[in-house]
Amino acid sequence: MTTEVAAPTTYDGPPAGGTPGAGVPGAGRLIALLVSAAFVVILNETIMGVALPDLMAEFGVPATTAQWLTTAFLLTMAVVIPVSGWLLTRLPLRTVFVIAMTSFTVGTLLAALAPAFGVLVAARVVQAVGTALMMPLLMTTILTIVPAERRGRMMGTISIVISVAPAVGPTISGIVLDQLSWRWMFWLVLPIAVLALVAGTAWIRNVTEPRRAPLDVVSVVLSALAFGGLIYGLSSIGESASGHTPVPVWLPLVVGGAALAAFVWRQLSLKDRALLDLRAFGTGTFTVAVLLVAVSMMALFGTLILLPIYLQNALGLSTLTTGLMLLPGGLTMGLLAPVVGRLFDRVGPRPLVAPGALVASGALWGMTSLDAGSGQAHVVALHVVLSAGLAFMFTPLLTSALGSLPQQLYSHGSAIVGTVQQVAGAAGTALFVTVMTRASTASASDGVPAAEAVADGVHAALMWGGVISAAAVLVALAVRRPRAVTVGA
Numbered sequence: 001m002t003t004e005v006a007a008p009t010t011y012d013g014p015p016a017g018g019t020p021g022a023g024v025p026g027a028g029r030l031i032a033l034l035v036s037a038a039f040v041v042i043l044n045e046t047i048m049g050v051a052l053p054d055l056m057a058e059f060g061v062p063a064t065t066a067q068w069l070t071t072a073f074l075l076t077m078a079v080v081i082p083v084s085g086w087l088l089t090r091l092p093l094r095t096v097f098v099i100a101m102t103s104f105t106v107g108t109l110l111a112a113l114a115p116a117f118g119v120l121v122a123a124r125v126v127q128a129v130g131t132a133l134m135m136p137l138l139m140t141t142i143l144t145i146v147p148a149e150r151r152g153r154m155m156g157t158i159s160i161v162i163s164v165a166p167a168v169g170p171t172i173s174g175i176v177l178d179q180l181s182w183r184w185m186f187w188l189v190l191p192i193a194v195l196a197l198v199a200g201t202a203w204i205r206n207v208t209e210p211r212r213a214p215l216d217v218v219s220v221v222l223s224a225l226a227f228g229g230l231i232y233g234l235s236s237i238g239e240s241a242s243g244h245t246p247v248p249v250w251l252p253l254v255v256g257g258a259a260l261a262a263f264v265w266r267q268l269s270l271k272d273r274a275l276l277d278l279r280a281f282g283t284g285t286f287t288v289a290v291l292l293v294a295v296s297m298m299a300l301f302g303t304l305i306l307l308p309i310y311l312q313n314a315l316g317l318s319t320l321t322t323g324l325m326l327l328p329g330g331l332t333m334g335l336l337a338p339v340v341g342r343l344f345d346r347v348g349p350r351p352l353v354a355p356g357a358l359v360a361s362g363a364l365w366g367m368t369s370l371d372a373g374s375g376q377a378h379v380v381a382l383h384v385v386l387s388a389g390l391a392f393m394f395t396p397l398l399t400s401a402l403g404s405l406p407q408q409l410y411s412h413g414s415a416i417v418g419t420v421q422q423v424a425g426a427a428g429t430a431l432f433v434t435v436m437t438r439a440s441t442a443s444a445s446d447g448v449p450a451a452e453a454v455a456d457g458v459h460a461a462l463m464w465g466g467v468i469s470a471a472a473v474l475v476a477l478a479v480r481r482p483r484a485v486t487v488g489a
Contacts, residue, residue: 027145030204031154034097034138037196038161040189041104041131045073046169046304048124050319051182058182059117071232072121076128078227078422082276084136085415086215092206096137101197104130108193112186132418135161139414143402148482149345155399156341159391160334166300168330170308174323219275222263229256230423237430276419277412280405285480286413289401290420292353292479295472296393297421298428299360302465303367303386306432306458311379314372314454325380329387336391341399348481349396356392357476361469363389367462372451396479404482436461 048055052066059066087096107126114120138158146154176185233253267274281287304326311322343352363386370379398417405413440457448456 030145031142031157033196033200033203034134034141035157035161037097037101037193037200038134038138038158039165040192040196041100041127041134042161042165043169043172044104044108044127044131044189045077046166047173047185048073050170050173050308050323051177051185054177054182055117055120059120061117065117068121069124073124073128073131074231074422074426075228076125077132078231078419078426079224080129080132081136081415081418081422082223082227083220083415084133084418085276085412087133088136088140088411088414090210090215092210093137093141094201094204094206096133097200097204098197100130100133100137101193101200102130103127103133105190105193105197108186108190112183112190135418136411136414139398139402139417140411143410143414144407148403151403152344152395152399153338153341155344155402156337156339156395158398159337159341159394164330164334164337166304168327170304171323171327171330174319174321178318178320214273216266216270216273216275219263219266219270222259222266223275225259226256226263227260227419227423229253229259231426232256234423234426234430237434274412276415277409278416280409280413280416283404285404285482286401288475288478288480289349289397289404290417292357292393292472292475293397293401293417294420294424295468295475296360296390296397297424298431299364299386299465299469300390300428301425302428302432302461303364303383305429306436306461307379307383309436310370310454310458314370314451314458315374315376315379316451317376321376325376326383328380329383332384332387333391333394336388337395340392340395344396344399349400349479350477350481352392352396353479354473354476356389356396357469357473358389360386360389360393361466361473364462364469365466368459368466370455370458370462372449372455374455393476400479400482431464432461435464 048069052069055061055069056066087099091099104127107123107128107130110126111120111123114123138161142151142154142158173185176182176188229252233249233251233256236247236249236252263276264278267276267278271277271279281290307326308322311317311325312319317325340352363382366382366385370382401417402410402413436454436457438457439460440453443453443456444450
């Protein structure tokens with residue numbers, strides 16, 4: 001069933017016949033606003049992890065229930081992101097921004113005031129709707145208004161949002177929780193969200209051209225079942241390792257896999273009327289880059305979930321110290337991203353991605369040496385090296401993937417990348433947590449002390465991460481510069 005919707009006619013974009021982005025008034029201010037707003041909303045993806053013990057105590061819920069604060073967020077992202085391609089085609093840029101920031105702002109206020117755990121989960125869902133729309137919105141805008149030869153440095157800015165915001169989330173929450181209640185994680189964000197909403201409503205111009213876009217309702221349902229089922233199933237694997245799951249793990253994975261197969265078939269059949277135009281994968285550069293983005297996100301989210309557990313349960317460190325120890329890695333990614341973007345404009349992706357993949361793989365293998373007696377400086381150094389390697393991968397991969405597509409596929413390519421990031425992040429988390437939990441349980445049953453058992457589990461999980469990252473080094477050699485991008489001076 002396909003619903004035809006008339007497109008609005010408001011369009012303030014680039015003049016016809018010019019280079020996309022050429023002569024767009026206020027382009028720098030627009031990008032700065034979108035990047036700032038995106039950073040704030042993406043930050044909330046990982047900010048709740050450190051706060052779970054406090055929330056469990058206040059609301060009287062077990063860990064398996066508390067995890068829904070993260071799982072519900074990821075599920076909503078997985079369901080909404082595929083629809084973002086249609087929204088960005090159908091609606092003006094300003095309208096999509098207002099929808100995204102309004103949703104995020106309302107969700108943030110609701111979370112700060114939440115009187116019960118169920119309300120807090122609902123607030124996270126409302127927040128996630130805005131978060132899911134923001135990244136495809138930012139990517140599509142930059143691809144539309146920034147000339148090809150400058151996209152590397154602009155994508156370097158986007159990489160700060162994608163990689164650094166999740167990385168510093170635990171640090172910020174650790175600092176806040178050391179002095180204030182968990183509600184302040186939302187109260188501190190709320191005025192920033194309101195300011196971004198007001199500024200965006202006043203400043204944003206419609207630099208994309210809306211057009212008539214049919215909405216295939218069947219595709220929406222299939223995408224929700226597919227990506228929602230996969231994310232939920234992958235998120236449940238870690239819980240199943242501890243013996244706590246509300247439903248059998250295989251059930252959502254089977255439903256999600258079957259729905260994904262049906263979704264792919266329908267999108268290929270619909271072609272120009274597809275909800276998510278999968279013809280983007282017909283471009284080899286896009287496919288290789290997206291594959292490596294998936295591996296990178298698995299490594300990033302896997303270590304983000306693993307290191308806090310290791311630092312607190314194996315080394316016995318506090319929440320605040322744990323958060324501060326993860327900060328240098330996040331700052332490293334943020335400082336390197338613009339530099340890598342400028343290098344991409346000069347030398348292309350392969351001279352950056354291949355060494356980055358090698359460094360990241362080496363760092364993961366180095367982390368397998370961590371044990372219950374490892375020094376804090378050693379852990380921080382390895383995390384910084386891993387962050388540096390990933391920084392040399394994110395910007396070139398995003399630019400190569402999206403820059404290789406024709407303009408009519410920009411919004412769909414952005415939605416595909418966003419969806420892959422969420423599924424890969426959930427898969428990385430599930431893999432690392434499951435292996436760690438089972439290895440730790442086996443060690444504990446053999447009489448190994450608790451701290452050493454946790455360290456054993458971390459060692460086993462990072463071994464798997466090292467194997468996956470080693471394969472990524474070989475794939476990195478296949479990365480190519482998009483033909484649409486010219487070498488900068």
